[in-house]
Amino acid sequence: MRIGIVNDLPIAVEALKRSLALKSRHQIAWVACNGAEAVALCAKDTPDLVLMDLLMPVMDGIEATRRIMAGSPCAILVVTVSVGANAWRVFEAMGHGALDAVDTPALGTGNLGTSAAPLLAKIDILEKLIVDRSGMHGTMPHEVIAASAARQNCLLAIGASAGGPAAVAKVLSGLPKDFSAAVVVIQHVDEQFAAGMADWLTRDSKLPVRVAREGERPVAGVVLLAGTNDHLTMLAGGQLGYTPHPREYVYRPSVDVFFQSITRHWPGDVVGVLLTGMGRDGAVGLKALRNQGRYTIAQDQASSAVYGMPKAAATLGAAVDILPLDQISPKVVAAVSGRK
DSSP: OEEEEEOSOHHHHHHHHHHHHTSTTOEEEEEESSHHHHHHHHHHSOOSEEEEOSSOSSSOHHHHHHHHHHHSOOEEEEEESOTGGGHHHHHHHHHTTOOEEEEOOOSSSSOHHHHHHHHHHHHHHHHHHHHHTTOOOSOOOOOOOOOOOOSSSEEEEEEEOTTHHHHHHHHHHTSOTTOOSEEEEEEOOOHHHHHHHHHHHHTTOSSOEEEOOTTOOOOTTOEEEOOSSSEEEEOTTSOEEEEOOSTTOSSSSOHHHHHHHHHHHOOSEEEEEEOSBSSOTTHHHHHHHHHTTOEEEEEOTTTOSSBSHHHHHHHHTOOSEEEOHHHHHHHHHHHHHTOO
8 A cells, every 4th residue: 555654753754664664565655744744745646545643733633634535535544642642633533534543653662563563453454445445336226215213112323434423423413312212323443442432422412422331222312332343233132232243344343234233133113324434334234224114314425524335325225315414413303203
């Protein structure tokens, strides 16, 4: 892959260069010392992947991510000295389309291979996503639009990836505090960020948001967020569980795995929503929900930070409605209350 490096610290740039050199298939496209320089370089020479620092002079990594995704979109991995200490900045960058985050490898602290391993593992995963992001081809016929969702025992299932934190926050902010459906969110995010993301989402949500626990059942008025690198799935009887299978699936946690498990095991009605994201995870699962007569929504292109997953859903005819982000919550509330 051709990779751009964005970092104002020479020692960090050197650590990234040496780490990438451990994998001969990676080439450095360019190095930028601040966000503004990165935006300009991306416009002239868009790489396959950008390694984006967060704290830089002139323009920080959050704003640079926003501008790159708006003008010359490409895969962005946040690489910063301490992901944990900058969690809220990571979520802001992911809200603008960054795919993941990892600590900067350290030089002079031992074996470089060990220090670089987390970074190179993330890049390996993103490389698969980049190859896969071309999406699905072909179309399928549209069936009759689903009837309204039931007013009792209803589940709102939301899937998202790149750009997802901000999109999910927007949808949750539009749900009333007396919302009568249970909510489960599948966001492609490393497990080390899950608890922090739940707290971050709570800022704008009238409903409590927390990480889903093994064996619990979704309940009305509570938002549960998939919280490990395994797949969250619905088990017989409506309980939630985590599973490593399918192990080869690059999307973790997978929206498709959860959506398809709902079609088998959720005892009530479902509203399925697929938001911004790279690739096509969730499209097949959303289609399975629609085939059961569920109400399904995909985010439209104009409001998506990355129009990959919703586009795949639209191609499949998986969505009853394709909507701008700001119209999704009202439609969901209307469906759950029986007014759609």
